[in-house]
Amino acid sequence: MKRIAILVIAATNQPVYRHYIASYWTEMIRHVAVNVPHIDVYLLTEHGRTTSSFAHMADAVIEDPDANADQRVAEQYRTTNIPGILSKTIHAFDALSDDYDVFFRTNLSSMVMLSRFDRLVQSNADIGYSGGLVWGDALREAVVRHGYVGPGRSVADMSELDQYPGNSFVSGAGFLLNKAEAKLLVERRDHLRYDLPDDVAIGLMLDQCEVLNGFTQIIAPNTLITEMVERVESTSAAHLRLQHFPVERAMMLWRYVHNKRLWV
Numbered sequence: 001m002k003r004i005a006i007l008v009i010a011a012t013n014q015p016v017y018r019h020y021i022a023s024y025w026t027e028m029i030r031h032v033a034v035n036v037p038h039i040d041v042y043l044l045t046e047h048g049r050t051t052s053s054f055a056h057m058a059d060a061v062i063e064d065p066d067a068n069a070d071q072r073v074a075e076q077y078r079t080t081n082i083p084g085i086l087s088k089t090i091h092a093f094d095a096l097s098d099d100y101d102v103f104f105r106t107n108l109s110s111m112v113m114l115s116r117f118d119r120l121v122q123s124n125a126d127i128g129y130s131g132g133l134v135w136g137d138a139l140r141e142a143v144v145r146h147g148y149v150g151p152g153r154s155v156a157d158m159s160e161l162d163q164y165p166g167n168s169f170v171s172g173a174g175f176l177l178n179k180a181e182a183k184l185l186v187e188r189r190d191h192l193r194y195d196l197p198d199d200v201a202i203g204l205m206l207d208q209c210e211v212l213n214g215f216t217q218i219i220a221p222n223t224l225i226t227e228m229v230e231r232v233e234s235t236s237a238a239h240l241r242l243q244h245f246p247v248e249r250a251m252m253l254w255r256y257v258h259n260k261r262l263w264v
Contacts, residue, residue: 002101002122003038007092009085009107009172010043010061012053016247020108021053023254024263028112029060031264039118042096044088062095064088072194077154083194085172086201090189093182102127103182106174109242109250111263117238120215121176128178129206131170132216132239139167139203143196154195161204164193169203174216174239181206219253221245229256 008025011017025043032039043054047064054061069087070078089105096103102121106112121127135142140161149155170176177185185192185205193201203209217237219228221244232240232253242250257263 001038002127003099004040004102004104004118004121005092005096005100006039006041006112007062007089007103007105008041008043008110009088009105010045010054011049011108012051014247016245016250017108018053019247019250019254023251023258024111025108026057027258028114028263029057031114036114036118039114040100042092044092046084046088062088062092064091066091074195076152077195082197086192086194086198089198089202090185090192093177094186094189097179097182097186101179103177103179104174105172105177106239107172109245110174111232111240111242111257113235113238113240113262114264116236120212120238127176128210129170129175129181129202129208130210130212130215131175132212132214132237133171133173133241134168134209134211135170135203136168136209136211139169139200142169143200148196154193161193163191164204165207166204166209168209169199170209171216172197172199173241175199175202176212215239216241218243221249225249225252225256228253229260229262232257232262233260 029041032041042060042062045061045063047067050061050063064087066087069083073083143149149158214236216239217235218241219231
């Protein structure tokens with residue numbers, strides 16, 4: 001049986017993030033610890049950012065030890081997420097890649113439909129870099145479209161990317177990697193483009209990328225709560241993305257999902 005690590009990019013700077021940690025992810029961490037011994041969940045935090053929000057589940061928190069992660073990127077290219085998300089992701093792979101066969105990197109605003117997710121991973125002998133939201137053979141096009149290329153930009157000229165084999169990437173909301181791919185990223189950590197979004201930087205490094213049709217379902221916050229619950233109950237997706245939810249809507253949905261144990 002494959003051992004699986006679910007790695008969650010964590011932050012506490014917004015009320016909705018604190019809600020996700022205190023509700024769904026706390027429940028998930030407790031559940032797998034007791035009932036699913038081949039799956040572990042870890043919250044990934046930046047250096048020095050561990051707070052009391054994580055005190056009740058310290059064993060499930062991995063803090064990036066790199067106090068100088070920002071120095072990988074020139075100041076003008078740094079954002080709230082660049083390079084922090086990529087730095088703490090690579091550190092987690094470094095810390096865990098000997099202990100797990102498959103990694104699922106996701107974020108706080110996701111729900112993993114646990115039994116369905118586990119069946120998919122266990123039944124796929126060749127699971128690797130994959131996910132439900134994939135830009136297939138369109139990475140370089142996306143980098144240009146989103147303004148990362150040109151004088152004074154992260155990528156001054158597209159020829160800088162010629163050394164990278166990948167041209168597809170999976171959304172950072174939820175992507176799978178196998179052990180060998182995680183180890184490759186760790187081994188080549190100094191070649192990663194920390195000045196680009198983490199999912200793009202990872203896609204550049206890997207020449208194979210698979211679309212998992214139906215793996216992810218996006219739920220928008222303007223949907224009626226009753227309709228949201230119906231979608232969660234009826235979906236065949238293994239990964240739900242709660243897209244840009246305000247905390248009040250996230251709390252309302254969680255009450256229904258929690259009471260019905262829909263994610264287990």
